[in-house]
Amino acid sequence: MSEVPPGFYLALAGLMFTIGAVGALVRRNAIVIFMFVELMLNAVNLAFVTFARMRGNLDGQVLVFFVLVVAAAEVVVGLAIIVSIFRRRASADVDDVNLLKW
Amino acid sequence: MQLDLPNVELAAIAPEVVLSLTALLLLVFDALVGDRIKNGLHLPVLTSLGLIVAFGFAFTQWNDLDQTGPLMQLAGMVVLDGFALFVKLSLLVFGFLSLWLSREYLVREKLEEPEYYALTLFAVAGMMLMATASDLIVMFIALETFSLSLYVMVGFRRRSLISQEAAMKYFLLGAFSSAFFLLGIALVYGAVGSTNLYGVAGSGTELGMAQFLATTTPQGTGLLVLGAGLLIIGLGFKVAAVPFHMWTPDAYQGAPAPVTGFMAAGSKLAGFAALLRLLDVSLFQLRGDWQPIVIGIAVLTMIVGAVMAVVQEDVKRILAYSSIAHAGFVFTGILAASDRGVSGSLFYLATYGVTVLGAFALVAMLGGSEERAVRLTDYKGLFYRRPMLAGALSLLLLSLAGVPLTSGFIGKLVVFEPAIEAGFAWVVIVGMIASAIAAFFYLRIMVVMYMQKPDEGVAAIALRPVAGAVLALSVVATLALGVMPTPLLDLAEKATIFFST
């Protein structure tokens, strides 16, 4: 079986990142937006691992660990903020959150 | 298999370690015995102690610099140079000032929790790491450390929906932008094969960005340029540069006023410190590629910030847009890509930080309980009610506007001059037009304060001693640095000692 060329992984990472970015911009629910952001982070993780393989050093794989932990911390802080809004307004829709206007 | 174990020179990041340990200690200590202490004074005292010890360490490092010269430590993860230490010391001062302002605010709003102090400490530690990081991954972790702390601090007025909403917007956009920053790191890693800004000496296989640029052909830099662009997006978000500024007015308005001041002073300094090191040092050779981007950002930021501020009715929002405009002025200093540009930017950020902390301290004081009085109309006739406070606010606003004899004027001078020398005179002209527009809305606040009579029966303004002292300090510093800026300029000069390979 032949090996999958690394370029394919990079293309996949690029696609995942863009889907995440576009999704985060078009969706309205805070939790869904946040899930798309997570997709972007994971796309970057894939890129890191692929580059690590292309470059033949381990740096990229080590970076993934840190990204994972930071992503987890982000999830927790984000959920806490969203839940505390939830408790008061029963909606996680960002369009319902509109006290602040330019 | 034999592993090369790195030297763990913890002394290099002693100030950050002290701050983090203090924060941990604070949380555990308060969780264990906090109930038994009544007035809660132990929280700010312990926090101050941490900041003072950290300042001591950083100051020693600053003095040692003359003997040791710039160092790269912790297996190439951090550098200790004049630049990093200048930023660290300024951040510690910001942290200290904002701590005591917040304390009075928190007591008044009955929000005092140990978490607030711990978050302040973590935020300052994260910001300091931004300045000292010589590896993009350390920079990323630092960025997240202070951002996550700030997200929570913005939403700290738990009873206020506005505050919660601000926290959510700031968080969602912040997470979005850090994904871009991270993709930038990935592309730089793909191009260079390492995430180091310089390159680790003696490791042979590991090139850093600076070394890579020194050895590669111009055709081979495409991926690196793209990565750098994404890094600029990520950091541009943190310093509130247009077009990544969407969160700024909302977050600034919703956050507790002392937190807003801290964000405006600290996260700008930290973000710009990272940008300065990245662009003016590591990517210096690529300036032909990034300068057009920075010109665009600078021009847009100055103009949009100044113009949008004119139409605001909420004082916190006016100051938010003004802080956007100020970010634009600092970008002109970066643009110059010279030592004088760097020292000018640092001087600008340090003086702006002190001034803006004072301004938001006043907003917090004048806002009264639950920050109800933060609209422009609430400032009517302030001069007749509290002449001293009106005078202090006027002085701070004049400095933000860049009027001579205030630190803001010198700040503008030292960022515009290098930009002109580097041949970007037209950008500076745009900056001057923006300052002129900006002067309009600062004057507008003053007109309201002096020319209109106060409404009947408005609540009295309580001036608390500690916040008053910090405010006085900020006003005096703003004035003193406007009259004799030389000492701080000399320090900023020393801050252009960069580590280099």
Place this chain on the structure above:
Amino acid sequence: MTLPAYLPILILLVLSTGFAVFSLWMASKISPRRWTPAKLAPYECGITPEDGEEVGRERFPVKFYLVAMLFIVFDIETAFMYPWAVAYDELKLFGLIEMGVFIGILLAAYVYVWKRGALEWAE
């Protein structure tokens, strides 16, 4: 660095944005929307949900979220222990001390969470 060098990047940018937009648009156009009562019911681990007006909007006690958050944080930290465990023989004392520092910090967080009452289920 000349302008044509950016061209592949530009093409990729257009392609991937197009793909993302196209997928979202296509999915909204061609996906069949045949809602049945079973599909619209909130999923509760196979148990038939309680009837009531507010079924979809029902709020879980915040405790569930709190436990989930604590789980994520402490769970992810174990990821750092695997590489350490694998390379334990080479890292020797150095690794042990570093891991001790790491676990010490986690322990402080644990004490904090415990003492602040986040682990109490009943009020």
